[in-house]
Amino acid sequence: MGCLESLPYEVVLSKISFREAREFLARYPEKYDIEPGYRMFDIHIVGVPPIRVAVDGDSLLFPFTKPCHGTFLIRVPNATDEIARLRSRA
Template identity: 55%
Template structure:
């Protein structure tokens, strides 16, 4: 993981997966999830992948796919902070 995300010490829920596997993981395991477009900025990273990208909320945590070039795609879980309200506001 790189940049700001690494400093947050994410829990890795799924590693080295496809974009579709990441989407299906969030859809299956996280009840509250939101569809975002590639390039959506969460914390200090831009999400990349094949749409639809799903970002989930589980309690006070945010779960999302993170792709690190040369390392693959991971589904990570980090404390959500202000991102939770921002994601929920997209639905209005």
């Protein structure tokens, strides 16, 4: 199992709801809705479906929930492999 801390991530928004994350990510032209349990970077993504993720250049943005800390919108740069995997699902 992966760990968010092992990724070079940036927190874009903190302590948000999944609805707020979906609304924020709606502004990106390339976005995908995934189901809870989808695995990215060897991390299972949890949340209220549909969980929206977005591509911004070579970065991937997605909501991530840390137990006892809430939900954050995360940006991971140089995510070309994960982006290719998302695109292949569509």
